[in-house]
Amino acid sequence: MSICNQNLFGYANHYTQKELVKSQKCVIFTVGMGMFSRCSTTAAADGSKDSLNNTQPAQGTVVFAVDFRFSSAPVEENVILYSPANIALSCNLTSPSTDSATVNVTWKKDNETLRSSSVTFNETKHVWSTQYINQMGNYTCVFKRDQEVKATFHLQVPQIEGKEHHVVSYVGDSVVLVCKSIKYIPISWIWYMSNGSDQQLPVSVQWNKYTVDEKYANITKLKILKISEEDDRSYWCQAVFKLGESKGKVSLKVLTYMTPLKPFLAIAAEVIILVAIIFLYEMYSKKKQMHAGTLRQLMGCNLNVISVQRKSSTLSFINCWRFPKLS
Amino acid sequence: MPVVHPEPPDGGWGWMVVLAAFFQSALVFGVIRSFGVFFMEFVGYFGELAGRVSWITSIGIAVQQFASPVGSALSTQYGARPVVMAGGFLSGLGLLLASFATSLTHLYLSIGLLSGFGWALVFTPSVASVARYFKKRRTLATGLAFTGVGLSSFAFSPLFQLLVDTYAWRGALLVVAGMSFNLVVCGTLIRPLTLKEDLAGPGDPGASCLGKLSTLFGLPLLSHGPFMRFVLAVTLINTGYFIPYVHLVARARELGFDEYQAAFLMSVAAVADLCGRLLSGWLADCRAFRLGHILVAWTSLTGISLALVPLGRGYPLLMAISVCYGFFSGALTPVVFSILPEIVGIGRIFGSMGLLQMMESIGGLLGAPFSGWLRDMTGDYTASFLAAGAFLLAGSLVLVTLPNFSSCLEISHIGTLDLGSPVPPTGSGLCL
Numbered sequence: 001m002s003i004c005n006q007n008l009f010g011y012a013n014h015y016t017q018k019e020l021v022k023s024q025k026c027v028i029f030t031v032g033m034g035m036f037s038r039c040s041t042t043a044a045a046d047g048s049k050d051s052l053n054n055t056q057p058a059q060g061t062v063v064f065a066v067d068f069r070f071s072s073a074p075v076e077e078n079v080i081l082y083s084p085a086n087i088a089l090s091c092n093l094t095s096p097s098t099d100s101a102t103v104n105v106t107w108k109k110d111n112e113t114l115r116s117s118s119v120t121f122n123e124t125k126h127v128w129s130t131q132y133i134n135q136m137g138n139y140t141c142v143f144k145r146d147q148e149v150k151a152t153f154h155l156q157v158p159q160i161e162g163k164e165h166h167v168v169s170y171v172g173d174s175v176v177l178v179c180k181s182i183k184y185i186p187i188s189w190i191w192y193m194s195n196g197s198d199q200q201l202p203v204s205v206q207w208n209k210y211t212v213d214e215k216y217a218n219i220t221k222l223k224i225l226k227i228s229e230e231d232d233r234s235y236w237c238q239a240v241f242k243l244g245e246s247k248g249k250v251s252l253k254v255l256t257y258m259t260p261l262k263p264f265l266a267i268a269a270e271v272i273i274l275v276a277i278i279f280l281y282e283m284y285s286k287k288k289q290m291h292a293g294t295l296r297q298l299m300g301c302n303l304n305v306i307s308v309q310r311k312s313s314t315l316s317f318i319n320c321w322r323f324p325k326l327s
Numbered sequence: 328m329p330v331v332h333p334e335p336p337d338g339g340w341g342w343m344v345v346l347a348a349f350f351q352s353a354l355v356f357g358v359i360r361s362f363g364v365f366f367m368e369f370v371g372y373f374g375e376l377a378g379r380v381s382w383i384t385s386i387g388i389a390v391q392q393f394a395s396p397v398g399s400a401l402s403t404q405y406g407a408r409p410v411v412m413a414g415g416f417l418s419g420l421g422l423l424l425a426s427f428a429t430s431l432t433h434l435y436l437s438i439g440l441l442s443g444f445g446w447a448l449v450f451t452p453s454v455a456s457v458a459r460y461f462k463k464r465r466t467l468a469t470g471l472a473f474t475g476v477g478l479s480s481f482a483f484s485p486l487f488q489l490l491v492d493t494y495a496w497r498g499a500l501l502v503v504a505g506m507s508f509n510l511v512v513c514g515t516l517i518r519p520l521t522l523k524e525d526l527a528g529p530g531d532p533g534a535s536c537l538g539k540l541s542t543l544f545g546l547p548l549l550s551h552g553p554f555m556r557f558v559l560a561v562t563l564i565n566t567g568y569f570i571p572y573v574h575l576v577a578r579a580r581e582l583g584f585d586e587y588q589a590a591f592l593m594s595v596a597a598v599a600d601l602c603g604r605l606l607s608g609w610l611a612d613c614r615a616f617r618l619g620h621i622l623v624a625w626t627s628l629t630g631i632s633l634a635l636v637p638l639g640r641g642y643p644l645l646m647a648i649s650v651c652y653g654f655f656s657g658a659l660t661p662v663v664f665s666i667l668p669e670i671v672g673i674g675r676i677f678g679s680m681g682l683l684q685m686m687e688s689i690g691g692l693l694g695a696p697f698s699g700w701l702r703d704m705t706g707d708y709t710a711s712f713l714a715a716g717a718f719l720l721a722g723s724l725v726l727v728t729l730p731n732f733s734s735c736l737e738i739s740h741i742g743t744l745d746l747g748s749p750v751p752p753t754g755s756g757l758c759l
Contacts, residue, residue: 255494260494267508267509274515278512279515282518
């Protein structure tokens with residue numbers, strides 16, 4: 001399969017690190033048989049999704065370029081690599097032509113300076129690039145004159161998101177913990193659980209306690225049966241990719257039935273108390289009415305009160321008697 | 328010996344009954360509308376398809392509507408208070424049993440059947456009791472009672488989500504069951520009221536058991552011309568009424584707005600709905616216009632605003648139309664219930680309300696699927712909303728045929744029934 005040496009250029013806007021996560025739009029594209037994702041606020045060159053099972057590095061080289069000036073803020077770029085590839089990282093510095101002072105350039109990988117043999121420097125355009133990267137890490141190009149500007153490329157495998165919030169379940173019940181990797185399909189998944197002392201033990205699949213459901217390759221579900229208090233711990237789902245692994249965390253919280261029972265009993269008690277109060281108030285006000293009614297009857301009244309026996313079909317009229325007024 | 332009131336008291340303990348109806352509509356419809364939170368949990372826990380889980384609320388709503396005549400019949404016989412208390416207990420019990428569920432069938436039976444039946448015993452008697460306690464301010468009281476639905480829809484969704492996050496769905500259902508037991512308190516507040524019209528009794532004592540039963544369920548009403556025309560009108564209204572609840576968000580997403588903008592449209596319509604209910608209640612009780620005219624006006628305006636929805640292409644215009652729809656649809660709701668005693672008389676309010684609920688539910692059940700089918704046939708929602716508007720306008724046309732609509736006489740001249748003749752509207756304005 002011969003593919004021309006395609007150089008795909010991508011350009012990034014400047015944004016500070018805290019905006020990195022929020023404003024990213026990621027584009028998945030392929031060169032030859034490799035697959036990459038580029039996250040930036042402006043879309044990189046167009047590409048198409050390809051099949052995801054490949055083991056050979058791409059024929060072409062992908063160049064990730066950043067343009068900036070001396071006055072720019074530091075630039076951060078996330079590059080997610082799914083499979084081995086030839087990557088070129090390029091930093092283009094534009095300085096005014098009247099400026100003749102020399103610019104000092106260094107490339108660092110995780111704060112260690114790289115050897116100059118893997119770095120190329122083009123004076124006319126101030127382009128520096130590094131090629132054939134097969135390791136994950138943070139690569140920084142630093143331009144220094146009287147000020148310093150830099151751009152950092154974070155090369156990483158796809159990250160797995162666990163669940164931020166606890167998953168809650170009850171003693172004796174069962175629960176399903178889910179981990180997803182939506183865009184990239186891992187080779188396999190491994191589950192770990194915490195041991196209280198920062199260690200992580202692999203979860204051994206036993207038919208009556210733990211089951212792993214892998215119906216789809218990009219979703220893994222760990223089902224825990226017959227939960228007990230000791231299952232209240234953190235679980236990690238590890239996705240294995242060609243270039244590395246990444247983990248997501250899911251925490252399980254185990255409650256007993258007593259926990260929700262308390263608010264329930266409180267509300268039930270409130271219901272009973274209110275019903276009792278309402279009935280008592282009604283009996284009290286009825287007594288007062290009857291009291292006032294008999295009092296009025298004795299003292300002479302103006303009202304015609306017709307009392308009716310509802311169950312029998314005859315109506316019995318009880319008129320209000322008028323007593324002679326006692327002087 | 329109970330005291331007989333010649334007229335509904337129009338106040339006093341009536342306001343406590345309104346409070347009871349407010350909480351009752353909050354706890355019945357608020358819970359139903361916020362059940363979507365539990366929906367996701369059930370799908371995840373039981374590993375079932377969304378369609379099968381949706382049956383839980385569908386069965387609950389269907390049972391609540393179709394069993395309404397049972398609630399009415401029992402209230403006619405025994406009074407509203409014991410029926411509502413029993414209904415409250417059953418609905419709480421259903422949710423309590425659901426918290427121990429191990430399968431979807433268990434949930435269908437406990438939430439769908441048991442709680443649904445409890446809700447049926449609660450809703451119609453409560454609303455009918457409000458109508459019995461008020462005459463001059465009936466629409467306002469009914470409107471106030473229904474504001475419970477809107478307010479609880481706001482509050483219960485985030486509350487239920489919080490409960491699920493803290494206690495998982497089992498514990499959350501337990502707490503919601505406790506909240507539903509407050510319906511028993513609502514029932515206790517409904518003091519029995521004896522009106523003059525109740526004295527005639529349900530038919531002559533020599534009637535057969537079946538005859539008595541049919542009277543309890545209000546079956547003689549089926550031959551009552553004006554009532555059946557009213558039922559037809561309300562069924563048509565119901566067919567169009569719920570379509571925006573189901574499809575407005577989808578229409579907004581179809582036009583390209585994002586999820587939050589679309590959801591905000593519904594929130595705005597809900598707020599307008601609340602204002603509409605209150606304003607309509609107050610306006611109707613001013614007695615400046617007849618209830619029949621008011622109902623036709625609100626229904627026609629709702630129909631027109633629904634028909635205008637397809638014209639709303641920009642966000643501000645669509646928002647304005649949603650506000651109009653919310654306001655007018657909220658305005659027509661209390662009038663529908665408070666006009667009923669004028670048609671059938673307050674002595675038969677329980678039975679008529681039960682029958683009305685049961686038959687209008689057919690409209691509600693058919694409306695949304697019909698609208699969805701139209702959308703599938705034509706490709707977008709224009710036809711659906713036009714159809715919804717058309718249903719509402721048809722309903723208002725049927726309402727015009729009701730008696731007392733075009734007559735200029737103050738006193739109703741229709742020889743309707745010996746049991747509780749319709750109360751003629753008085754001309755005094757009570758706009759305080």
